[in-house]
Amino acid sequence: MNAPLLRAQNLVKEFHTGGRWSGSAGVVHALSDVSFDIEPGETLAVVGESGCGKSTLARCVTALNLQTSGTLLIDGQNAQDLLRREPLRFRRMIQIVFQDPYASLNPRRTIQQSIGDALRLHRMCKSKEQRDAVTALLERVGLSSDYLGRYPHELSGGQRQRVAIARALAVQPRLMVCDEPVSALDVSIQAQIINLLKEIQKALGVAYLFISHNLALVRHISDRIAVMYLGQIVEIGPADAMRRNLLHPYSRALFAATPEIGRDKTAATPMLRGDVPSPINPPSGCRFHTRCPIARPRCAQEAPLLRELDGRQVRCHFAEEMLPAA
Amino acid sequence: MKSFLHFWRRFRRNRAALVALFVLLAITLIAIVGPYVYTVDPFEMMGRASTPPSKRFWLGTDVSGRDVLAGLIHGARVSLLIGVAASLCATLVGLIVGAVAGYYGRAVDNILMRCTDFFLTIPSFVFAVVLIAIFRPSVTNVTIAIGIVSWPPVARLVRAEFIAQREREYVLAARALGMSDIEIMIRQILPNALPPVIVVSSLLVATAILTESGLSFLGLSDPNVISWGYMIGVGRTVLRLAWWMPAIPGIAILVTVLCINLVGEGLNDALNPRVQRR
Amino acid sequence: MSALLQVEGLSVQFATDRGPVRAVEDLSFSVAAGETVAMVGESGSGKSTAALSLLRLIEPAGGQVSAGRILFDDVDLLGLSSRQLRGVRGSRIGMIFQDPMMALNPIFTIGWQISESLREHLGLSRRAARDRTIELLQRVGIPAPEQRIDQYPHNLSGGMRQRVMIAMALACRPSLLIADEPTTALDVTVQAQVLALINTLKDEFGMAVLLITHDLGVVWETAQRVVVMYAGRKVEEGSVSDVFERPEHPYTRGLLKTARLTDDRAGPLVEIPGTVPNAFEMPHGCRFAPRCAQAFARCEDGVPPDIKVAVGHDVACLLAERAP
Ligand SMILES: Nc1ncnc2c1ncn2[C@@H]1O[C@H](COP(=O)(O)OP(=O)(O)O)[C@@H](O)[C@H]1O
Ligand SMILES: Nc1ncnc2c1ncn2[C@@H]1O[C@H](COP(=O)(O)OP(=O)(O)O)[C@@H](O)[C@H]1O
Ligand code: SF4
Ligand SMILES: [Mg+2]
Numbered sequence A: 001m002n003a004p005l006l007r008a009q010n011l012v013k014e015f016h017t018g019g020r021w022s023g024s025a026g027v028v029h030a031l032s033d034v035s036f037d038i039e040p041g042e043t044l045a046v047v048g049e050s051g052c053g054k055s056t057l058a059r060c061v062t063a064l065n066l067q068t069s070g071t072l073l074i075d076g077q078n079a080q081d082l083l084r085r086e087p088l089r090f091r092r093m094i095q096i097v098f099q100d101p102y103a104s105l106n107p108r109r110t111i112q113q114s115i116g117d118a119l120r121l122h123r124m125c126k127s128k129e130q131r132d133a134v135t136a137l138l139e140r141v142g143l144s145s146d147y148l149g150r151y152p153h154e155l156s157g158g159q160r161q162r163v164a165i166a167r168a169l170a171v172q173p174r175l176m177v178c179d180e181p182v183s184a185l186d187v188s189i190q191a192q193i194i195n196l197l198k199e200i201q202k203a204l205g206v207a208y209l210f211i212s213h214n215l216a217l218v219r220h221i222s223d224r225i226a227v228m229y230l231g232q233i234v235e236i237g238p239a240d241a242m243r244r245n246l247l248h249p250y251s252r253a254l255f256a257a258t259p260e261i262g263r264d265k266t267a268a269t270p271m272l273r274g275d276v277p278s279p280i281n282p283p284s285g286c287r288f289h290t291r292c293p294i295a296r297p298r299c300a301q302e303a304p305l306l307r308e309l310d311g312r313q314v315r316c317h318f319a320e321e322m323l324p325a326a
Numbered sequence B: 001m002k003s004f005l006h007f008w009r010r011f012r013r014n015r016a017a018l019v020a021l022f023v024l025l026a027i028t029l030i031a032i033v034g035p036y037v038y039t040v041d042p043f044e045m046m047g048r049a050s051t052p053p054s055k056r057f058w059l060g061t062d063v064s065g066r067d068v069l070a071g072l073i074h075g076a077r078v079s080l081l082i083g084v085a086a087s088l089c090a091t092l093v094g095l096i097v098g099a100v101a102g103y104y105g106r107a108v109d110n111i112l113m114r115c116t117d118f119f120l121t122i123p124s125f126v127f128a129v130v131l132i133a134i135f136r137p138s139v140t141n142v143t144i145a146i147g148i149v150s151w152p153p154v155a156r157l158v159r160a161e162f163i164a165q166r167e168r169e170y171v172l173a174a175r176a177l178g179m180s181d182i183e184i185m186i187r188q189i190l191p192n193a194l195p196p197v198i199v200v201s202s203l204l205v206a207t208a209i210l211t212e213s214g215l216s217f218l219g220l221s222d223p224n225v226i227s228w229g230y231m232i233g234v235g236r237t238v239l240r241l242a243w244w245m246p247a248i249p250g251i252a253i254l255v256t257v258l259c260i261n262l263v264g265e266g267l268n269d270a271l272n273p274r275v276q277r278r
Numbered sequence C: 001m002s003a004l005l006q007v008e009g010l011s012v013q014f015a016t017d018r019g020p021v022r023a024v025e026d027l028s029f030s031v032a033a034g035e036t037v038a039m040v041g042e043s044g045s046g047k048s049t050a051a052l053s054l055l056r057l058i059e060p061a062g063g064q065v066s067a068g069r070i071l072f073d074d075v076d077l078l079g080l081s082s083r084q085l086r087g088v089r090g091s092r093i094g095m096i097f098q099d100p101m102m103a104l105n106p107i108f109t110i111g112w113q114i115s116e117s118l119r120e121h122l123g124l125s126r127r128a129a130r131d132r133t134i135e136l137l138q139r140v141g142i143p144a145p146e147q148r149i150d151q152y153p154h155n156l157s158g159g160m161r162q163r164v165m166i167a168m169a170l171a172c173r174p175s176l177l178i179a180d181e182p183t184t185a186l187d188v189t190v191q192a193q194v195l196a197l198i199n200t201l202k203d204e205f206g207m208a209v210l211l212i213t214h215d216l217g218v219v220w221e222t223a224q225r226v227v228v229m230y231a232g233r234k235v236e237e238g239s240v241s242d243v244f245e246r247p248e249h250p251y252t253r254g255l256l257k258t259a260r261l262t263d264d265r266a267g268p269l270v271e272i273p274g275t276v277p278n279a280f281e282m283p284h285g286c287r288f289a290p291r292c293a294q295a296f297a298r299c300e301d302g303v304p305p306d307i308k309v310a311v312g313h314d315v316a317c318l319l320a321e322r323a324p
């Protein structure tokens, strides 16, 4: 069998925070034992609330951060080795699109310069042809060549996000990590960007690691979905299975909490208590037990493992109870 | 070009800075072409000592009968030259130290910032005096000495800017593209970090002129060239008899420094996006 | 019966370098006692400007109300002196914002901030105000209020801060609560808690709520009536069930289609092409015309009037004229 495009094995990322004197020194457990595969041309969505480690995951996968432990395999090769031996080859394979289109383009560089940087670094074209290549990329993302000489502040949020996508596409990556690419945009623009991403995928066969906090949205657009809570994957599986039903109490709560048009307003939605605990001292046992509506004493003591159930993997002792009655 | 026009529109709004800029330009012009137009040698005895301003000597003569106007014009050259060169020197060192410290962080930052703090804790004028005392007082050495004592604030500022920028997503995107650290620092971050640095180094010119004056007042500057500070030093002994002698170069320094500060403030308003239009 | 809040022909503009920005134009709507009205629209559509204008809080931000009336209990708020207005703010109309840190003073404890407002508006003693504050914090679901009361805003999570803001806004039992995107900065699970809290408190106090949001899902789940804004103008107003089931304005229709995600992955998402017009180059006629698939010549001639398509359901679109 072929190796997957990307395989993450037991990724752990910890941050050390606080000074010795501030009294708040601690270890942030941003990612704990995260594993998944991404096949060529597919979309793996990662969802979860803010602070659950999504951006950290994006940065580890793109080697902007070094994981504390665990390995990343790209096409079966160790990512760190590849990065040491042929850094540009690694960079060409994986690109990233960020959430904030206002911060992800250099305010003092024109659109042509920003995209041109990518082409030049990877020698994607002769320097004489750069202008044409940038124009072609802009057209690919639905912008005209009028934008070549403009600065980011002259563009709307949606247009900037298109430029950021064009810059990532410039090196013809095989995997694009999209870290909440539409969260900062208006609803009417979100659909435009998502459609653009899907269309690019269809045409170029690029795979996405699509990060979002909107479970309803990713159920619509991805092949597989991973739900994260406090640095762990709590449920991961094919989107089909996850559309059928959600088996982790957190995935359910997350989905239920997303306001949805047309849902019966009188139906009591199970609501989570309190806030997400701090990742500095994550709860013992199951990290979700402090907010879980079905938690039992066992949950506070014994940490559940990811296990196979109904066509996906779930990290809950009592996930069977969530299966529809046979 | 477009952004320069934009900048100019914003700068123009500060009247005081605009006037100060024209005064500065005039002073610079005098410093550059003055000596060719007014060809009197400032070191040559031209008449009786300590004559008050008159038809012949517009600004009078000093204790050795030298023409004060000639001194003022030639001195402008030296004072401005040392001021600008020392500021450039300090800015360059500050940029390099601050950029490296801010971008790399951690141990590199620690070491560089300890050095910077060390330089900061020594009173800079005393330090400059010591440096000049060790090396021969020449224009170059004075410039370098002033540069050496003035870079630390620049370094701290640049470091802060680089720290603020290095986690910005456009920098991460450049790293994800595989851009080298040097290129990221120079091509990506520096243009964004520059505006406040420009303001500070313009103000450094004023400080450097003052420091140089102080040094020459103490007789620690190049004895072969005339500068405003030197003229004050010469005039100081006869302050009560011929007040104009130290006062004239003093006023020149005051006006120049004031104008530089006003222009610096104008630059700050124009370059700093936080002071947005209402 | 007259409404609790009746806004008539409100126009607000900002003077900027590049000329005036007419952020809100000719806006009319009303909020009845005890009802939740949602104002929905994309960013820049003038929602915050409208909300701030209601309490004349737009002036410090550089805005100017250029026309209109704001009747609250039949009194025009625009005609009040600033002293009279202060009496209304905080006691009869409460307000909460998207970013609680902007409204909370970082150097005072939350308890001090709430009890200060109680003492000013209700003339309570220090002791009584403190007790009332603890009660309020308890009521908005802050655990261990006796301890929290002496904490500073930065000690609290985003959700907690928003609860404190709610406690503060409700301290004097206002009859209207204006909530400007109160949950936009929060995670969905916390958003659900905060919205539910606003809802229960509304019923308990019999207060009306003007909820500003860009999320149609939130509108559906919390409001009775909705005002849809586009580029500074109201394009549609009606009961939530009418507007969501029979949207008449092409913009509302588009928004609803983009927001209604079906689970089928077959086609692309429905999108509204184009972007919101630049504030300095507003179209003369219908502001949505450049993006509207159904626009025809007359759309560009003049601003479409409000057309009543059903009881309490108004649409600012010429297409609605054709309907019976
Ligand atoms: N550089 C860092 N230093 C310390 N803590 C960090 C750093 N980056 C992220 N974290 C912490 O790691 C956790 C996960 O953050 P992040 O990955 O940004 O979450 P998400 O993207 O899901 O909102 C958070 O608690 C955050 O505060
Ligand atoms: N202080 C201000 N100065 C100038 N223009 C402003 C100011 N505040 C808002 N605007 C403009 O008014 C319009 C409406 O803004 P706003 O009311 O904040 O919209 P919303 O809350 O719907 O996102 C926008 O075009 C915005 O640019
Ligand atoms: S293991 Fe227990 S606490 Fe964790 S999700 Fe399952 S039931 Fe809830
Ligand atoms: Mg994130």
Ligand SMILES: [Mg+2]
Residues within 6 Å of the ligand: C047, C048, C049, C181
């Ligand atoms: Mg707003």
